[in-house]
Amino acid sequence: MAIIAPSILSADFSCLGKEVRAVVEAGADWIHIDVMDGHFVPNITIGPPVIKALRKITDLPFDVHLMIAQPEGYIADFVEAGANIISVHVEASTHLHRTLTEIRRLGCKPGVVLNPATPLETITYVLEEVDMVLLMTVNPGFGGQEFINAVSPKIEKLREIIDRLNLPVAIEVDGGANLETIAIMARAGADIFVAGSAIFNQPDYKAAISRLRTVVDRAQGERTVDRQERF
Numbered sequence: 580m581a582i583i584a585p586s587i588l589s590a591d592f593s594c595l596g597k598e599v600r601a602v603v604e605a606g607a608d609w610i611h612i613d614v615m616d617g618h619f620v621p622n623i624t625i626g627p628p629v630i631k632a633l634r635k636i637t638d639l640p641f642d643v644h645l646m647i648a649q650p651e652g653y654i655a656d657f658v659e660a661g662a663n664i665i666s667v668h669v670e671a672s673t674h675l676h677r678t679l680t681e682i683r684r685l686g687c688k689p690g691v692v693l694n695p696a697t698p699l700e701t702i703t704y705v706l707e708e709v710d711m712v713l714l715m716t717v718n719p720g721f722g723g724q725e726f727i728n729a730v731s732p733k734i735e736k737l738r739e740i741i742d743r744l745n746l747p748v749a750i751e752v753d754g755g756a757n758l759e760t761i762a763i764m765a766r767a768g769a770d771i772f773v774a775g776s777a778i779f780n781q782p783d784y785k786a787a788i789s790r791l792r793t794v795v796d797r798a799q800g801e802r803t804v805d806r807q808e809r810f
């Protein structure tokens with residue numbers, strides 16, 4: 580079954596708790612939390628204190644996407660705040676293997692993230708350390724951007740590598756999801772779908788999530804390769 584992860588970056592921050600509760604009730608599978616530091620990306624969002632406060636609202640998995648320079652110094656803080664999955668950018672972590680093993684050692688699931696222009700070869704030597712690879716389908720930093728279709732072959736290629744090696748690794752995609760692009764990502768082999776503006780800019784979150792899920796389920800059915808559940 581598709582995992583739909585609303586990105587709270589597009590939520591109304593003046594009532595963030597209410598917004599998270601609303602997407603939980605609307606059928607979200609995970610909550611995607613974008614952490615930005617103004618260095619790795621040209622935007623600043625939230626950190627561990629806000630995540631800790633949101634943790635009181637739901638038991639759904641918190642999928643924490645770290646867009647911060649040198650994430651290794653902050654892993655324990657995000658674990659303590661209540662993250663379940665912590666993903667770090669390959670472009671941001673000098674000691675990537677160490678950072679990923681540290682995330683697992685502290686009890687969370689590690690994910691590694693690639694910007695659209697970063698090749699898959701950069702993660703060859705950490706694929707066995709992660710539960711998830713997050714492929715950015717926009718340049719990170721902002722919600723509401725347009726899907727970069729050039730990433731589709733990268734999703735297909737990663738799907739092929741993971742299936743060939745029979746690795747227990749899920750593929751998450753993030754950026755520019757809408758009813759059209761989410762089908763492209765699903766057919767290419769993605770398992771987990773982040774959607775920010777496609778949910779929070781709609782008047783009815785339940786209907787928005789349900790429409791995205793229907794499209795993904797149908798597109799996954801059209802895949803040639805059998806899909807294994809990872810989460």
Ligand SMILES: O=C(CO)[C@@H](O)[C@H](O)COP(=O)(O)O
Binds near residue numbers: 644722
């Ligand atoms: O990590 C990011 C952006 O850097 C994403 O999680 C966005 O927040 C997704 O928003 P939409 O593109 O779906 O509006």
Ligand SMILES: [Fe+2]
Binds near residue numbers: 611753
């Ligand atoms: Fe994200």
